Amino acid sequence: MKRSITWLSGFAVAIAQLATAQSSGWQFPEKVQAGSAFSVTTSGSGSAALYIVGPGDVVKRQFNLGETIAFAADDLHNAGHYTAILVSGSSSQSAQFDVVASRQPASLSFLAKPSRLPVNLTNGISGVVFVLDAFGNLELDPQPVAFEFSDAAGQRPPRVVNTINGVAWLKINSAPKAGPARFQASIGNAQEIRVIQQVPGEPCAIRMTAKPASGQRVALQTKPVRDCNGNPVPDGTIVSFTETYAGGQSTVDVPLKRGVAQTELPAEKGAVISAAAGVVMGNEIRWSRQP
Amino acid sequence: MNKGRLLAILLALTTVALIVIGTLWPNQSGSGVADAQAQLMGSASSPQGAVNELLQRIARRDWASAYASLSNRGEFSEADFTRDLSGDNGSLRSYAILDRYDTQPLRVSADTAQVRANMRWASVVGTFQDSRDLRVVKAGNQWQVAWPIVKQAKVPPQVIPVNYLRWDVVYRGAGDDWGAQDVEAPHVRIVAMHPVDRAGEVVVMGEILNEDVVPAFVTVKATLLDNKGGSIASEDSFDKISHVLLPKQVSPFRIDFRNMSLSRVDSVRMQPSSSLVPASADPIIGVESQKLNPVPDSSLTGNLVNQSGQVVNVAHVIATFYDGSGQIIWVADQYPSRALLPLEPVPFQISLPADISTKVSNYRVVASTYSSSRFQ
Numbered sequence: 001m002k003r004s005i006t007w008l009s010g011f012a013v014a015i016a017q018l019a020t021a022q023s024s025g026w027q028f029p030e031k032v033q034a035g036s037a038f039s040v041t042t043s044g045s046g047s048a049a050l051y052i053v054g055p056g057d058v059v060k061r062q063f064n065l066g067e068t069i070a071f072a073a074d075d076l077h078n079a080g081h082y083t084a085i086l087v088s089g090s091s092s093q094s095a096q097f098d099v100v101a102s103r104q105p106a107s108l109s110f111l112a113k114p115s116r117l118p119v120n121l122t123n124g125i126s127g128v129v130f131v132l133d134a135f136g137n138l139e140l141d142p143q144p145v146a147f148e149f150s151d152a153a154g155q156r157p158p159r160v161v162n163t164i165n166g167v168a169w170l171k172i173n174s175a176p177k178a179g180p181a182r183f184q185a186s187i188g189n190a191q192e193i194r195v196i197q198q199v200p201g202e203p204c205a206i207r208m209t210a211k212p213a214s215g216q217r218v219a220l221q222t223k224p225v226r227d228c229n230g231n232p233v234p235d236g237t238i239v240s241f242t243e244t245y246a247g248g249q250s251t252v253d254v255p256l257k258r259g260v261a262q263t264e265l266p267a268e269k270g271a272v273i274s275a276a277a278g279v280v281m282g283n284e285i286r287w288s289r290q291p
Numbered sequence: 292m293n294k295g296r297l298l299a300i301l302l303a304l305t306t307v308a309l310i311v312i313g314t315l316w317p318n319q320s321g322s323g324v325a326d327a328q329a330q331l332m333g334s335a336s337s338p339q340g341a342v343n344e345l346l347q348r349i350a351r352r353d354w355a356s357a358y359a360s361l362s363n364r365g366e367f368s369e370a371d372f373t374r375d376l377s378g379d380n381g382s383l384r385s386y387a388i389l390d391r392y393d394t395q396p397l398r399v400s401a402d403t404a405q406v407r408a409n410m411r412w413a414s415v416v417g418t419f420q421d422s423r424d425l426r427v428v429k430a431g432n433q434w435q436v437a438w439p440i441v442k443q444a445k446v447p448p449q450v451i452p453v454n455y456l457r458w459d460v461v462y463r464g465a466g467d468d469w470g471a472q473d474v475e476a477p478h479v480r481i482v483a484m485h486p487v488d489r490a491g492e493v494v495v496m497g498e499i500l501n502e503d504v505v506p507a508f509v510t511v512k513a514t515l516l517d518n519k520g521g522s523i524a525s526e527d528s529f530d531k532i533s534h535v536l537l538p539k540q541v542s543p544f545r546i547d548f549r550n551m552s553l554s555r556v557d558s559v560r561m562q563p564s565s566s567l568v569p570a571s572a573d574p575i576i577g578v579e580s581q582k583l584n585p586v587p588d589s590s591l592t593g594n595l596v597n598q599s600g601q602v603v604n605v606a607h608v609i610a611t612f613y614d615g616s617g618q619i620i621w622v623a624d625q626y627p628s629r630a631l632l633p634l635e636p637v638p639f640q641i642s643l644p645a646d647i648s649t650k651v652s653n654y655r656v657v658a659s660t661y662s663s664s665r666f667q
Contacts, residue, residue: 115475116505199504203539234504236456236572238540242655250579251656252598255537255572257454263598266579278500278539279482 028084028095034077034102034135040069046088054082054099079137101137108132108145110185112194118201119178119229123171125149125196129185131163138166143187147172151181151198174198178231200231206239206282208275218243218267218287222275224259232259237277243287245271335360338404338427341434342394345425346408349376350389362428362435367442375441380630381604381663387414387628402429416530416607416626444635451600451633456572458506477507479565482541485619488553495546496622498611499563501536506570509536511563513546518557524548531624533609533659535570542657543611545622574599576606576658579636589648594636595627595658603631605661608639615652631660 025043032038042048044065052059056078063069065088076082079101086093109130117124127147131139145168148158153175161168168185174196175181181196203225213219220241225233239261243250245268254261265273267287275282335341341360348357354377358369378384390413397405404427411418426437463473484497495513512527531545574597581593591610597603605626612621625641643651 115473116503202502234538236458236506237504237538240541248580248582248593249654250577250581250593252575252577252579253537253540253657254575255456257456257572263575263577265577278502278541 026086026093026095028097030097032076032097032099034079034099034133034137035073036102037073037075038071040071040084042066042069042086044088048086048088051085051087052076052082053085054078055080057082077135077137079135101139102133102135103139103141104133105131105139105143105187105190106134107136107190108185108187108192110192110194112183112196115195116197116199117174119174119198119227119231120176120201121174124174125183126169126171127183127185127194128167128169129161129163129187129192131166131168131187139163140166143168145185145187148184148186149181151175151177152179153177176229178227178229200227200233201229202227203233203237203277203280204228206275206277206280208241208273208282208285210273210285210287212267212289213264216267217264218271218273219262219264220273220275221262222256222260222282225256225261225277233277235259239275239277239282241265241273241275243268243271243273245269335433335435338399338406338434339394339396341427341436342406342408342425345436345438346389346392346394346410349410350392352377352388360435361438362430363437367438367440371440371442372438374443375438378629379443380602380632382628382630383414383416383419383605383626384412384628387412387419389413390418397424403427404434412628414626414628416605419626419628421628443629444632446632446635453573453600457570459569460567474567477501477503477505477565477567479503479507479509479536479563481511481561481563483619484559484561486553486556486559487620491550491552493548493551493553493556495548495559495561496543496611496619497561498541498543498619499532499536500541501538501565504538505567506538507536507565508534508568509542509563509565510534511544511546511561513548514560514562515548515551515556516558516560517555520557523555524551530607531609531622533607533657535568535659537570537572540657542659543609543619543622543655574601574603574631574660574662576603576631576660578608578656578658581654581656583643583648583651583654586645586648589643589645591623591641591643591654591656592638593656594638595631596636597631597633600633601662602633603660603662606631606637606639607659607661608641608656609659610641610654610656612643612647612651613653613655614650617653620650621647 027041042065046065048065050061061069076099079099082097084095111128113126129145131143143163144160146158146160147170149156161170175198178198178200181198183194183196185192204227206225207223210218210220235256237256238253240253241263243265250265252263254263271287273285335344345357345360354373358372389410391411393409395407397407406425406427408423408425410421423439427434480500480502482498482500486495499509501507510527514525515523517523526546526548528544528546533542536542577596577598579594579596584590595606607626609624611619614620623641625639627637627639629637631637
């Protein structure tokens with residue numbers, strides 16, 4: 001008998017709680033733009049708490065049922081899926097809503113790769129842009145991004161690429177002429193600039209001359225070393241001189257300075273002297289003078 | 292019981308017999324472990340004893356006492372003698388200690404003798420040998436060593452014009468946006484690779500090229516894979532490589548896998564890596580008069596010539612050896628113990644296994660350097 005009374009009283013309390021919960025109501029928007037103010041109207045009576053949980057944000061508000069809860073412009077600014085939980089007494093209700101990026105692109109992240117590449121490379125440069133709003137949320141709606149590329153040869157016609165799911169990208173060729181290039185991406189007032197170094201390619205031909213030097217040595221000097229597009233190969237590039245003679249050899253790795261490499265090696269009659277840079281061979285000289 | 296007693300008596304007799312033999316007919320070659328705390332072992336009453344005594348003093352770095360014991364002190368100063376053994380200009384020898392030595396009498400007469408001293412010096416990059424043939428002369432009833440000094444070249448005062456070329460690197464900052472560009476790592480490529488099975492080891496050799504226009508700090512890692520693609524062992528080139536490569540420069544590398552057989556290996560995965568580093572294009576080192584010496588002393592010898600005006604404290608010479616088909620068959624190296632003064636040749640000698648020296652058709656030598664005065 002006692003057990004039956006306990007069970008019945010528990011059931012009655014549960015029904016009462018359900019009735020209280022049903023008596024409170026709210027209207028939550030399904031979609032909120034990041035950084036915009038909005039409000040939630042509630043009905044019922046009594047005190048309650050509202051919890052909002054989302055990516056990077058947790059908000060708690062105490063209020064009385066029947067009031068309108070106001071959210072300021074900066075209260076929710078991370079785009080994503082949110083859950084709102086209304087707790088009143090021992091009852092609770094929940095709602096789901098999305099915070100979406102604002103429609104106004106404010107900044108962009110621009111990945112330009114590589115930062116350094118040889119000249120004349122087809123589709124060698126890639127630019128990828130992520131369009132973001134003022135709060136760093138990815139703009140998922142299509143947005144036009146303008147890419148501009150200029151180097152020593154002048155400015156190329158700008159190209160406009162629409163974003164897909166917030167991302168716009170393109171590939172372009174490197175120029176035949178070496179030098180730094182300015183690669184710019186812009187949308188509205190937002191713009192980012194990257195510098196791409198277009199560097200000379202492999203040495204095309206290494207021409208070397210030899211003449212006697214003091215102390216029974218031979219002086220070796222290359223002509224200015226250029227790539228196959230006529231760009232001077234940068235200073236510091238190593239030219240390896242090798243002198244081979246009966247019973248031995250001498251070698252030296254010399255960096256280009258002011259476009260040429262020069263050194264001295266022992267003069268050996270009948271020696272064959274060659275020059276190379278990396279895997280590119282230059283001319284050979286047979287040294288026939290007496291040391 | 293009787294057998295045990297018999298064995299004990301036999302061992303005692305053998306020990307006594309060996310002591311008598313050792314006393315009457317001592318070994319004519321000597322060897323020693325250099326110990327700074329040890330008492331003098333040698334005695335100047337014999338040529339070999341005099342040499343041992345001198346080497347003990349050298350091992351203790353007791354230069355004054357060692358110099359005072361020489362018979363030819365008038366030919367050079369104590370400073371020259373010290374410099375000959377302990378090096379100068381921050382060379383490898385400056386940081387080395389005499390680790391071990393042995394002596395070998397070559398000729399002995401009533402008042403002169405010749406003794407070969409083989410000294411093994413220990414340094415941070417391994418050991419190096421220094422062999423000197425010492426003339427020993429009798430003065431009274433004592434023997435004295437005449438030290439064959441190797442005088443260090445003195446560079447005459449002069450101006451050597453050098454157009455310095457160096458690269459400095461500005462990396463991205465910590466506060467930059469994640470999309471902000473950083474400097475690109477140099478592009479490097481392995482242009483040759485050859486694994487060989489040798490004396491219970493797998494040796495992976497090859498060459499790496501910096502094909503970029505900026506200097507690169509390079510390392511090469513090799514992983515041995517079995518027929519299922521699983522990793523058996525992984526090693527990287529430690530000092531058998533020239534780590535800093537200027538644009539278009541090629542370095543050999545060698546990676547040793549100890550206690551490994553090539554029969555267990557299905558393939559080798561090579562992983563070159565590079566990073567952009569500040570570097571200088573100087574000094575330039577010529578590798579002159581390279582000569583391949585046949586067996587029994589199979590080696591590659593030559594001279595390093597510092598063509599710049601800066602003193603090179605420590606040099607590292609790495610040689611790649613090729614067979615007739617251009618295949619890499621060996622990579623070996625050496626650290627010359629002396630500093631490279633401007634324009635002064637310093638000899639080097641890279642030992643080569645006898646079986647390999649007979650197959651060598653061509654070779655290539657590179658030198659990398661360390662200078663304490665260089666800004667890097």
